[in-house]
Amino acid sequence: xxxxxxxxxxxxxxxxxxxxxxxxxxxxxxxxxxxxxxxxxxxxxxxxxxxxxxxxxxxxxxxxxxxxxxxxxxxxxxxxxxxxxxxxxxxxxxxxxxxxxxxxxxxxxxxxxxxxxxxxxxxxxxxxxxxxxxxxxxxxxxxxxxxxxxxxxxxxxxxxxxxxxxxxxxxxxxxxxxxxxxxxxxxxxxxxxxxxxxxxxxxxxxxxxxxxxxxxxxxxxxxxxxxxxxxxxxxxxxxxxxxxxxxxxxxxxxxxxxxxxxxxxxxxxxxxxxxxxxxxxxxxxxxxxxxxxxxxxxxxxxxxxxxxxxxxxxxxxxxxxxxxxxxxxxxxxxxxxxxxxxxxxxxxxxxxxxxxxxxxxxxxxxxxxxxxxxxxxxxxxxxxxxxxxxxxxxxxxxxxxxxxxxxxxxxxxxxxxxxxxxxxxxxxxxxxxxxxxxxxxxxxxxxxxxxxxxxxxxxxxxxx
Amino acid sequence: xxxxxxxxxxxxxxxxxxxxxxxxxxxxxxxxxxxxxxxxxxxxxxxxxxxxxxxxxxxxxxxxxxxxxxxxxxxxxxxxxxxxxxxxxxxxxxxxxxxxxxxxxxxxxxxxxxxxxxxxxxxxxxxxxxxxxxxxxxxxxxxxxxxxxxxxxxxxxxxxxxxxxxxxxxxxxxxxxxxxxxxxxxxxxxxxxxxxxxxxxxxxxxxxxxxxxxxxxxxxxxxxxxxxxxxxxxxxxxxxxxxxxxxxxxxxxxxxxxxxxxxxxxxxxxxxxxxxxxxxxxxxxxxxxxxxxxxxxxxxxxxxxxxxxxxxxxxxxxxxxxxxxxxxxxxxxxxxxxxxxxxxxxxxxxxxxxxxxxxxxxxxxxxxxxxxxxxxxxxxxxxxxxxxxxxxxxxxxxxxxxxxxxxxxxxxxxxxxxxxxxxxxxxxxxxxxxxxxxxxxxxxxxxxxxxxxxxxxxxxxxxx
Numbered sequence: 001x002x003x004x005x006x007x008x009x010x011x012x013x014x015x016x017x018x019x020x021x022x023x024x025x026x027x028x029x030x031x032x033x034x035x036x037x038x039x040x041x042x043x044x045x046x047x048x049x050x051x052x053x054x055x056x057x058x059x060x061x062x063x064x065x066x067x068x069x070x071x072x073x074x075x076x077x078x079x080x081x082x083x084x085x086x087x088x089x090x091x092x093x094x095x096x097x098x099x100x101x102x103x104x105x106x107x108x109x110x111x112x113x114x115x116x117x118x119x120x121x122x123x124x125x126x127x128x129x130x131x132x133x134x135x136x137x138x139x140x141x142x143x144x145x146x147x148x149x150x151x152x153x154x155x156x157x158x159x160x161x162x163x164x165x166x167x168x169x170x171x172x173x174x175x176x177x178x179x180x181x182x183x184x185x186x187x188x189x190x191x192x193x194x195x196x197x198x199x200x201x202x203x204x205x206x207x208x209x210x211x212x213x214x215x216x217x218x219x220x221x222x223x224x225x226x227x228x229x230x231x232x233x234x235x236x237x238x239x240x241x242x243x244x245x246x247x248x249x250x251x252x253x254x255x256x257x258x259x260x261x262x263x264x265x266x267x268x269x270x271x272x273x274x275x276x277x278x279x280x281x282x283x284x285x286x287x288x289x290x291x292x293x294x295x296x297x298x299x300x301x302x303x304x305x306x307x308x309x310x311x312x313x314x315x316x317x318x319x320x321x322x323x324x325x326x327x328x329x330x331x332x333x334x335x336x337x338x339x340x341x342x343x344x345x346x347x348x349x350x351x352x353x354x355x356x357x358x359x360x361x362x363x364x365x366x367x368x369x370x371x372x373x374x375x376x377x378x379x380x381x382x383x384x385x386x387x388x389x390x391x392x393x394x395x396x397x398x399x400x401x402x403x404x405x406x407x408x409x410x411x412x413x414x415x416x417x418x419x420x421x422x423x424x425x426x427x428x429x430x431x432x433x434x435x436x437x438x439x440x441x442x443x444x445x446x447x448x449x450x451x452x453x454x455x456x457x458x459x460x461x462x463x464x
Numbered sequence: 465x466x467x468x469x470x471x472x473x474x475x476x477x478x479x480x481x482x483x484x485x486x487x488x489x490x491x492x493x494x495x496x497x498x499x500x501x502x503x504x505x506x507x508x509x510x511x512x513x514x515x516x517x518x519x520x521x522x523x524x525x526x527x528x529x530x531x532x533x534x535x536x537x538x539x540x541x542x543x544x545x546x547x548x549x550x551x552x553x554x555x556x557x558x559x560x561x562x563x564x565x566x567x568x569x570x571x572x573x574x575x576x577x578x579x580x581x582x583x584x585x586x587x588x589x590x591x592x593x594x595x596x597x598x599x600x601x602x603x604x605x606x607x608x609x610x611x612x613x614x615x616x617x618x619x620x621x622x623x624x625x626x627x628x629x630x631x632x633x634x635x636x637x638x639x640x641x642x643x644x645x646x647x648x649x650x651x652x653x654x655x656x657x658x659x660x661x662x663x664x665x666x667x668x669x670x671x672x673x674x675x676x677x678x679x680x681x682x683x684x685x686x687x688x689x690x691x692x693x694x695x696x697x698x699x700x701x702x703x704x705x706x707x708x709x710x711x712x713x714x715x716x717x718x719x720x721x722x723x724x725x726x727x728x729x730x731x732x733x734x735x736x737x738x739x740x741x742x743x744x745x746x747x748x749x750x751x752x753x754x755x756x757x758x759x760x761x762x763x764x765x766x767x768x769x770x771x772x773x774x775x776x777x778x779x780x781x782x783x784x785x786x787x788x789x790x791x792x793x794x795x796x797x798x799x800x801x802x803x804x805x806x807x808x809x810x811x812x813x814x815x816x817x818x819x820x821x822x823x824x825x826x827x828x829x830x831x832x833x834x835x836x837x838x839x840x841x842x843x844x845x846x847x848x849x850x851x852x853x854x855x856x857x858x859x860x861x862x863x864x865x866x867x868x869x870x871x872x873x874x875x876x877x878x879x880x881x882x883x884x885x886x887x888x889x890x891x892x893x894x895x896x897x898x899x900x901x902x903x904x905x906x907x908x909x910x911x912x913x914x915x916x917x918x919x920x921x922x923x924x925x926x927x928x
Binding site: 038039040041042043044045054056057058059063065092093094095096110111112113114152157158165169170171172173174175176177178179180181182183184185201202203204206207208209210211213214215216217218219220221222223224225226227229230231232235237242269273354355356360363368371372375385387388389390411412413414415416417428429430431432433434435453460462463464 | 503509523559574616629633636638642643648668672677678681685690693694737819832835849851852875893894895899917927
């Protein structure tokens with residue numbers, strides 16, 4: 001392991017969290033497209049506008065089982081003096097009416113069937129009684145029918161050519177119904193973004209490994225895989241790497257060949273071995289992502305260690321990274337202030353903290369919005385979703401930075417309450433699964449008082 | 465096509481919606497299990513309790529980059545009079561401390577590293593300054609350190625053997641982090657339920673087909689496929705079938721061989737051709753699901769048509785269905801009162817209405833709870849999720865039944881408002897994609913007034 005000398009320690013300017021989110025969203029564009037069968041399109045975002053291919057309903061349809069009638073024929077009907085109409089025929093769904101409805105007649109009609117010409121109302125079966133007139137079937141109607149009653153008129157919901165859903169729309173079950181109705185057996189959608197995930201840190205061991213002294217298992221990769229799936233992406237897990245810039249930059253440059261987005265965890269802080277911090281400083285200073293970059297200036301604080309040696313790997317350098325820019329390498333938030341982002345050869349590299357809580361918050365603030373944008377969400381839609389809630393307890397901590405606090409959300413009589421989870425430390429994992437949202441406590445001296453209204457970033461909930 | 469004579473029309477007793485949901489949930493049990501890699505376990509429900517395999521943290525860990533110290537050594541420290549400590553060594557994450565911290569010394573420590581013996585606090589790097597003492601590295605600390613500061617103590621979050629998550633827990637990203645931490649590379653989960661979907665109705669054409677006169681496309685299957693996916697299941701689309709009991713019962717019996725649950729749409733009403741209503745009546749009257757069942761009693765209303773002939777298919781009859789029971793075939797709700805359910809040879813058959821709106825509501829009320837239960841949710845957890853909200857407009861319609869009304873949900877200053885969607889007809893599809901929830905308007909004369917608090921069944925929202 002090489003010491004990186006804390007070389008990146010004192011050159012980082014914190015930006016505000018909203019600015020950081022904006023920079024990530026503006027650096028993301030709608031990505032690859034593909035066509036999928038309609039039945040698999042649920043949850044994807046539409047890549048093109050789709051329009052109604054017919055009027056809908058395509059013909060006047062019965063909404064009930066009963067009788068198609070002329071409402072005028074029933075105008076005087078009552079239980080005591082029902083209107084008696086000759087039954088001129090039957091029409092089932094999927095059939096064309098064989099007979100028109102003429103004055104004094106009715107046609108037996110099933111839900112979904114085309115209303116015969118002449119009829120302007122459908123009387124529910126339950127409001128009729130069978131009869132015979134001259135030995136032929138008839139029906140008695142007990143109540144006056146309103147014109148249009150129980151009929152869905154042609155084009156009532158959609159006119160041919162009108163927009164059903166625009167590009168970027170997340171396809172919900174109701175959209176699937178509409179697209180099926182209009183014959184879209186195959187649907188143009190944005191492809192699932194491929195998200196490479198690399199954990200950095202010499203202490204990290206694979207989840208399957210027995211725990212070595214001083215070691216911990218790489219749990220962030222599994223957490224991020226679940227978050228990527230929740231966001232519509234496909235995780236490509238690269239495992240973990242020690243804090244070696246040559247190795248890490250080589251892995252990242254290779255990952256950029258196949259991934260739409262690269263997420264790393266760890267190594268962003270001010271520690272002596274913070275590999276991502278060093279690599280990102282290289283981007284900031286050279287505009288390129290290179291394993292052979294070395295800091296040219298000292299941080300002004302003499303140390304007893306050897307000068308940093310970033311261990312050039314010419315092979316990795318050849319792969320790319322020439323056209324890179326740093327978006328940010330410090331944010332005025334807790335947790336996760338060293339969270340960083342860069343664009344490397346046109347693709348986003350987001351470097352999250354290694355502490356699970358900060359990694360989690362960083363994903364919600366920066367990675368999920370980028371994944372939304374890659375899947376065709378507008379810039380506005382890509383922002384984290386938030387709601388407002390009343391704080392159930394004082395959150396007394398003052399902070400010079402915006403702070404995101406895990407919370408349960410509780411609704412009582414139409415009012416939403418935020419109940420902050422007990423463990424505040426960002427390293428805490430135990431309460432992560434219980435969080436429904438992240439309260440945003442704005443920077444300031446007082447924290448937030450019980451009963452005050454706070455913004456809460458919403459976390460996905462399970463409907464499984 | 466055979467006329468079924470409306471044979472099922474007048475024998476159906478409506479039960480209350482809560483009773484219907486209860487019957488479905490009680491007829492469902494946790495289903496098949498499987499083991500999946502941790503990185504694919506997000507969103508599944510755990511099949512077994514999983515416990516902490518070590519204390520967590522496994523050793524006292526530094527939460528910050530800085531110096532491990534004895535807090536007593538810093539008790540009098542101030543910016544004017546800093547405590548100067550000799551730097552006895554360095555410990556990085558993943559390493560074991562080489563040196564203990566003795567009185568008057570400090571050890572440089574990185575986030576995540578094991579705190580050396582002797583130290584009881586970690587001072588942030590930012591609160592220190594480098595120094596030299598007798599030509600050897602030292603550090604100045606400007607502020608008294610609290611005992612325990614910036615240290616996560618061994619076992620602080622979990623004791624070995626304590627429960628991490630119980631069976632039936634939906635695995636969120638935070639759980640994935642915990643399971644990774646404790647070495648669960650493979651996770652026992654409930655299998656995705658296989659859900660066969662069959663649309664009935666002679667008017668139905670495949671989505672890819674050109675529209676024939678009087679016909680409409682089978683849009684319910686695509687909608688249900690998306691809903692099944694949202695619920696963690698795998699849809700098996702059987703296409704559509706005309707209203708022929710022999711054919712439909714044969715398809716259903718075959719589907720029960722491979723599916724955990726069968727959902728049908730259409731044919732449940734009181735129309736002359738309602739195939740599912742007829743088949744379910746057969747279950748009610750015989751305790752078996754058979755294509756050759758015929759009604760033995762007339763409904764007391766003479767008709768001019770031929771007697772029903774259910775067209776026995778001995779092959780289908782041999783496959784099963786002998787051990788069946790009806791759960792319900794009428795519910796006091798709108799939309800979807802003819803929604804029915806039965807247990808056929810131990811598996812649920814849920815027959816939804818064919819109208820898209822009623823089909824949608826029926827899925828949320830009955831199918832999603834059954835799918836939750838099949839995936840290991842407790843009976844309590846299987847019920848539809850609801851919240852409360854304030855109604856933004858009068859909903860004046862009185863109803864003898866509970867009514868479910870599509871709504872948008874809007875939050876303002878911590879208060880949730882329900883804005884009912886304009887189109888109330890259950891056949892309406894246009895507003896389906898816009899619904900965030902389903903307002904439950906209880907049975908009664910007045911509907912519900914603006915400003916009143918209503919229960920709202922929550923619909924899944926997209927986080928993609």
